Amino acid sequence: MRHVIIGSSAAGIAAAAEIRKHQKDAVIVMISKDEHVHSRCMLHKYISHERDVKGLDFTEENFFENQKVDYIQNEVISVLEDEKCVLLRSGEQIPYDKLLIASGAGSFIPPIGDLRTADNVFGMRNLSDAQAIDKMADSAQNVLVIGAGLAGMDAAYAMLERGKKVTVLEMSHRILPVQLDAHSAEVYQRKFESKGTIFYLGRRLEKTISGTGGQICRVVLDTGENIDCDVIIVAAGVRPTIDFLDKSKVEAGRGILVDACLQTNIRDIYAAGDVTGLSGIWPNAVKQGTVAARNMCGIAEKYTDTFNEKNMMNFFGIVTLYLGQICTRKDEVVLTEEDRNVYRRVSIREGKVTGVLLQGDISNAGVWQYLIKNEIDISHIKKNIFQISYADFFSVKADGEYRWKCEGQNFKF
């Protein structure tokens, strides 16, 4: 059996390891543009000089040798499903029996002014982005970050560590609008501001002004305000990397369309990770890569753990986690608890937890995710909701593993 994997990030690496578990003698070929395997979630740590290229590698020591995975550093420009092979930029054709597309996603640069053409504008997605930003940061003083989501705030944080003057532009009226409520967002905003960050919230970029040498030196907002900048980091979302499928019969909408077993409309071609648009977070990409790999090995399995409204941040020694819906609906009850270091917020609808936000103390928080994604009814538990733990659902299997116990409920995961 000959497996070809496009992409060397979370989904691709997880798939390669899983295939090897089931098929000792299969040929596994991984094709990626990346010179070095790297964790995209840690790019900001490269910019801040906390980690070097080796420190971004998330694979185990000698992964490719030990798992017998052939790594081809090249770009796939086309998938030829009738011939069952992929075509590389180098002109080489790589045949496959089973193909996994885990090509991920790329930064979305809005088509405003010279954003797409200026050479001091970068995404925050690949090591090459981080390397370019790092290089620019040696001479640049004024950094403009567009987008105050997680990637944007990571970039802003890294640039503060480098001693830069950071300005953040965000369309929404608060930072981290998807992840946080107004209260918890303000905690971070104040911290960033105390370190010199300037925020332009509830505003849009209207035009760019370029100086000599093809670099944007100033941007103008919809309010007429001007921001001077030496380098711009755009963190305004990502789009699945599917341009190489233009001529193929593999169906895609915004991302590649897959069935429950992560197979595309073309037999023997699977997709996993950000390229499917099913989620944009690491653990889900790993799970998709693992499930796709099992199916590629003939082990039928569905991808069911699809919950993706979750993330975590850690800035200035304050950790925050969010799960589920942060915007509250009218029929939800919201409970909060707060002291000088900790803020906890849980929303409940019809006895089920719909959203959780924990700031300052996130100890043992995995229980909340399990409660939300399995829609577990907790109305029978009569105690302070913030005291709920796995002890309330405690049960042990014969082999000593735990399982969730809750009367009359069947869990999906």
Add this chain to the structure above:
Amino acid sequence: MRRIIIDYKKCDGCINCTIACMQAHREDEGTIYDLDLTDPANESRNKSVRAEDGTYRPLFCRHCKEPECVMTCMSGALRKDAENGLVTYDETRCAACFMCVMHCPYGTIKPANSLQKIIKCDFCAADGYEPNCVKACPKKAIHVEEVEA
């Protein structure tokens, strides 16, 4: 693999297991008699939670067959060891993103108070993989057993 098997009905909440864990993982030298229980750096990897009816539920890392924590680790710090089945943690690789904390369905991982790393059971690797919590339990509510990985 070897796993700590829990018989919660025998647990009377004495938390000798918790103290033994703190002692086994303290950074300074000393005996259990001079262990500083109030030092935030001395944290336990296990706990036993009192239920409504007054009985106890020991919460210990299971070193799961399919560990959610490993699947969510984006730095490569957490691994399922193919040889001994344990979920190992390399704090030098850890990026302190705490996604594992959010993913353990049993809540057995927490950030260290320093927020630089996580607190997670290592099966007392430094003591020859003989967990100190088990040695300290006077009720035999926990014991080590060979199970299928």
